[in-house]
Every structure is written in structure tokens, then in C-alpha cells.
Amino acid sequence: MKIKRVFTVVKMELKRMFSDPLSLIFTMLLVPVLILLFGLMMGDSYGWDPTETYSVFDIMFPGFLAYGSLLTIYDVAASVAGERELGIQKRINTTPLTSAEYILAQMISYTVKPLVQFALGFGIGYAVGYRPTVGIVSYLLVILFLVLLTFSSVGFGLITSNMAKSAGAAGGLAFVFIVPQQLFATFIPAAFMGAESFAWIFPSYYATEGIGWLFAGALSTDPGYILGKLSILLAISVVIYTIGIILYEYKKKS
Amino acid sequence: MVQSKESVGSDLIGNSIEVQDLKKHYKGKRGMDDVKAVDGISFQVRDGEFFGLLGPNGAGKTTTISILTGNSRPTDGSATVGGYDVQSELHNIKEIISVCPQEFSLYKFLSGIENIKFFGDLHSMPKKKIMERAEKLLKLLGLYDARKRNVKGYSGGMKRQLSLIVALINDPDILFLDEPTVGMDARARRKVWEFLGDIKKQNKTIILTTHYIEEAEALCDRVAIIDYGKIIAIGSPKQLIEEHGVNDLEGVFLKITGRRILEGI
Numbered sequence: 001m002k003i004k005r006v007f008t009v010v011k012m013e014l015k016r017m018f019s020d021p022l023s024l025i026f027t028m029l030l031v032p033v034l035i036l037l038f039g040l041m042m043g044d045s046y047g048w049d050p051t052e053t054y055s056v057f058d059i060m061f062p063g064f065l066a067y068g069s070l071l072t073i074y075d076v077a078a079s080v081a082g083e084r085e086l087g088i089q090k091r092i093n094t095t096p097l098t099s100a101e102y103i104l105a106q107m108i109s110y111t112v113k114p115l116v117q118f119a120l121g122f123g124i125g126y127a128v129g130y131r132p133t134v135g136i137v138s139y140l141l142v143i144l145f146l147v148l149l150t151f152s153s154v155g156f157g158l159i160t161s162n163m164a165k166s167a168g169a170a171g172g173l174a175f176v177f178i179v180p181q182q183l184f185a186t187f188i189p190a191a192f193m194g195a196e197s198f199a200w201i202f203p204s205y206y207a208t209e210g211i212g213w214l215f216a217g218a219l220s221t222d223p224g225y226i227l228g229k230l231s232i233l234l235a236i237s238v239v240i241y242t243i244g245i246i247l248y249e250y251k252k253k254s
Numbered sequence: 255m256v257q258s259k260e261s262v263g264s265d266l267i268g269n270s271i272e273v274q275d276l277k278k279h280y281k282g283k284r285g286m287d288d289v290k291a292v293d294g295i296s297f298q299v300r301d302g303e304f305f306g307l308l309g310p311n312g313a314g315k316t317t318t319i320s321i322l323t324g325n326s327r328p329t330d331g332s333a334t335v336g337g338y339d340v341q342s343e344l345h346n347i348k349e350i351i352s353v354c355p356q357e358f359s360l361y362k363f364l365s366g367i368e369n370i371k372f373f374g375d376l377h378s379m380p381k382k383k384i385m386e387r388a389e390k391l392l393k394l395l396g397l398y399d400a401r402k403r404n405v406k407g408y409s410g411g412m413k414r415q416l417s418l419i420v421a422l423i424n425d426p427d428i429l430f431l432d433e434p435t436v437g438m439d440a441r442a443r444r445k446v447w448e449f450l451g452d453i454k455k456q457n458k459t460i461i462l463t464t465h466y467i468e469e470a471e472a473l474c475d476r477v478a479i480i481d482y483g484k485i486i487a488i489g490s491p492k493q494l495i496e497e498h499g500v501n502d503l504e505g506v507f508l509k510i511t512g513r514r515i516l517e518g519i
């Protein structure tokens with residue numbers, strides 16, 4: 001593996017992101033704006049927690065952070081399918097760049113956006129009253145949860161790009177993977193919807209649960225629970241990512 | 255298959271490409287017969303030769319190139335490029351080839367020079383060498399002044415020329431050109447022909463697919479005329495024309511198939 005080639009692709013992907021500033025601003029601001037709106041609307045609403053310790057916004061906040069990572073599915077699916085449509089993938093395939101290098105580059109570049117969204121989102125959340133009193137390790141683990149969720153989203157994006165014949169179709173198809181995760185395991189925690197019986201299949205369930213409990217201080221009270229969710233998310237992400245790579249390789253030579 | 259005397263490979267010169275009974279079949283949809291995109295073709299391309307695959311659309315030219323460049327797996331048969339097997343030694347092949355695909359295959363949001371640099375970097379070329387070579391190629395094809403402009407604003411002909419420059423940036427030993435002048439006006443096409451003529455002088459092996467008769471006649475040392483996935487004639491344009499007693503390669507195709515190459519395009 002040649003790292004220089006990986007960063008050549010990362011640089012190009014970042015240029016792609018910045019080539020359409022309007023769309024970049026919109027997607028970057030989506031999560032912070034949701035946090036701002038829900039923070040203002042539901043920061044004082046305690047309808048979901050009889051003990052009135054956590055507001056509705058507190059409970060939804062981890063899901064908003066995870067949502068930014070889920071949108072990676074759309075970005076990867078549309079960009080890979082678009083490159084295939086334009087014949088760019090065909091040209092790339094004839095260079096010494098390996099699939100492992102290409103996909104690692106996708107992962108690195110598409111992690112940038114959720115992390116910026118996290119920073120902006122957390123800043124806004126803090127401003128509107130979401131101030132978890134947890135240590136730096138908890139914050140680092142939150143970032144790890146988001147990175148792993150992004151990892152699985154890149155995999156879903158690659159799977160989607162292989163199923164679709166065009167960038168437009170891939171963009172639409174991406175929502176087959178985004179919407180169920182968004183509805184049943186992200187914005188509203190699965191336990192609050194009685195959806196735990198099937199939400200366990202979604203990577204976002206483990207990320208939202210893990211982040212939520214980390215912010216609630218579970219690293220000191222129940223670290224096993226956090227590590228359990230992290231391990232399952234890691235395992236699921238690796239499986240999805242591997243399927244994504246296999247399908248990408250298959251499509252490359254079919 | 256009609257084979258001219260010149261098509262027989264010489265033992266004195268090595269072959270850059272050897273193709274033996276190559277097949278690529280696609281499963282027919284909904285009970286239809288399988289599609290035989292490439293149906294048992296064999297040919298050799300000598301080192302430093304300008305070799306053309308000439309035929310109508312859908313004849314199997316692009317599929318053949320796709321197999322030789324690792325973009326498609328053959329159903330059967332074998333092929334080597336630069337002495338390396340296309341199935342098991344593809345990583346070695348990628349170090350010595352370059353492809354100019356039929357599609358524009360360029361990043362629209364990057365400038366001309368950024369596209370060139372991107373592909374040069376993928377070939378692990380030193381930055382200085384990329385810039386020197388890019389400048390030379392851009393000037394030769396008249397794109398130097400437009401190098402910093404986004405490709406999105408290029409005309410169709412400029413995109414084709416840039417695509418050719420990108421294919422040449424790594425100074426490949428073997429160059430595959432898939433319909434490189436499609437959509438160009440006559441003047442631009444002539445310019446590319448002159449350019450390719452100069453490239454040929456550098457002893458590069460070039461494989462060109464085209465359905466333009468005059469392009470094959472002007473550039474190629476030898477051509478394989480391909481139809482329905484099979485090679486129906488192979489040899490130098492001059493030899494094939496003489497042997498069939500016709501005026502051009504179109505006449506050769508017409509005489510063998512009863513159709514014109516440009517029919518159905």
C-alpha cells in the first residue's frame with residue numbers, strides 16, 4: 001500500500017466536496033441547524049423521562065450527531081456511481097492504485113465531514129444547553145463511535161453504488177439504507193419507540209446508544225455496556241465494509 | 255479469417271501483446287441467447303507497433319481493450335500484455351500501460367492541470383516530472399493556456415485532447431486508445447493524428463480502436479477488422495486493400511461482410 005496514492009485520492013475527494021460550496025454548506029449545517037431547532041424547541045421538555053433528568057432534546061442529541069455519519073452513504077454512493085458513469089473508474093482501474101488504497105482514501109475523506117459536523121453540532125448543542133459533564137476519554141470514544149459508523153456508511157455507500165446504474169439512481173437508492181436507520185435507531189432512540197427488537201440490525205443503533213450513554217456518564221458506571229456496543233458496531237462495520245469492497249471489486253472486473 | 259502475409263509475427267521482434275482464443279460472453283437476459291461480445295479472437299501486437307482494431311459499434315473492440323487493461327475478465331482464452339498475464343499479473347501490467355477510454359473520464363470539478371497531476375500521482379511520478387511532461391503535452395495539443403480552467407468549461411474536443419494527455423502523462427510503454435477522436439471536428443482530429451504520429455516515433459506500442467476508416471489507414475501499421483466479436487481480417491491497411499482489390503478498408507469490410515462499417519452507427 002502506497003500512502004502517497006491514498007492521499008492523492010483524499011485530496012481529490014476534498015476538492016470535490018469544496019467544488020460545490022452551496023451543497024457543502026447545506027450538508028455541513030444540516031446537523032447543527034437540527035440541533036439548534038430541537039434544542040430551542042425541546043430543551044425544556046421532559047415528556048419522555050418521568051424522572052425529569054433528561055429533556056427530549058438531551059435524548060435526541062446523540063442521534064443528531066450520528067445522522068451526519070449516515071449521510072455519508074449518499075455521498076459515497078453518488079460519487080462512486082458518478083465516476084463509473086463518466087468512465088473515471090475505468091481509467092482509475094488501469095492505474096497502479098489498488099482497491100484497498102482507493103477505499104481507504106474514501107474512508108478518510110468521508111470521515112472529515114461527520115467530524116466537522118460533530119464539532120459544529122456539539123458547539124451549538126453546548127450553546128443551547130447540552131453540557132455533559134464527562135471526561136476526555138468519553139469524548140474520544142464518542143468520536144470513535146462516529147468514525148466506526150462512518151466506516152459502515154462508506155461500506156453501505158459502496159454497496160449502493162454497485163446496485164445502481166447511475167449517480168442519480170445511487171443517490172435515491174442510498175436512502176433505502178439511510179431512512180430506516182434514521183427513523184428507528186437515530187433521531188429517537190430505539191427503546192423509546194419499542195423498536196429494539198429490530199433496530200439491533202442497524203449500525204446507527206449501536207452508535208446512538210453508545211454516544212447517549214457515554215454522555216450520560218456510563219463510562220464510569222457501566223464501561224462494559226459501552227465496550228459491548230463499540231465491539232458490535234466494529235464487527236458490523238467490518239462486515240458491511242468488507243461486503244462493500246467485495247462488490248466494488250466484482251463490479252470493477254465484470 | 256483473412257490474414258495478410260504481414261500479420262505473421264516476426265521472431266526477431268518481441269510481442270507487446272499476445273491474445274489467444276479470447277472470449278467474453280454475457281448471459282442473455284430473460285431466456286435470450288448469450289451475447290458473444292468477443293468470440294475467440296487471436297492476434298499479436300509487436301513492440302513499437304501501431305495496431306488498430308477496426309469495426310462497427312458493438313463489434314467487440316472496446317470489450318477486447320477492457321480485458322487487456324483489466325477492466326473485464328475474459329470468459330475463456332488467454333492474453334498477455336508486456337509479457338504479463340492479464341488475469342494473474344495485472345498489477346505488473348498497470349505499471350507499463352495507460353488507457354484513453356471512450357468516455358471523457360475526467361473530473362469536471364478539477365482543472366486540466368489538476369486532472370493531469372492526479373493521474374500522474376497515481377502512477378507515483380515525481381512532481382517535477384509530471385509538471386515538465388504536462389507542460390510539453392499541453393503545448394503540443396494547444397491546451398496550455400486552458401490548463402488552469404475547470405474541465406467543466408472545456409469543449410468536447412478539448413476534453414478529448416485532455417483525456418489523451420492524461421493517458422500519456424506516465425509515458426507508458428503500451429498505450430490503449432479507445433475511439434480517441436469520436437466527436438472531434440476534422441481539424442482537431444487531424445491535429446490528434448499528427449500528435450499520435452509523433453508518439454509512435456518514440457517506439458511506443460499503441461492499440462487504437464476506431465470505426466473511422468481514414469483514421470485506421472492514416473495511423474496503423476496493421477489493423478484487425480473485427481465484426482460480431484470475431485476478427486475477419488488482419489494485416490497492414492495496404493496489404494488488405496491490395497489483396498481484396500478494393501480502394502480502402504471500408505471496401506475490405508464491405509467485401510467480406512456485405513455491409514458498410516458505418517452502418518448502424
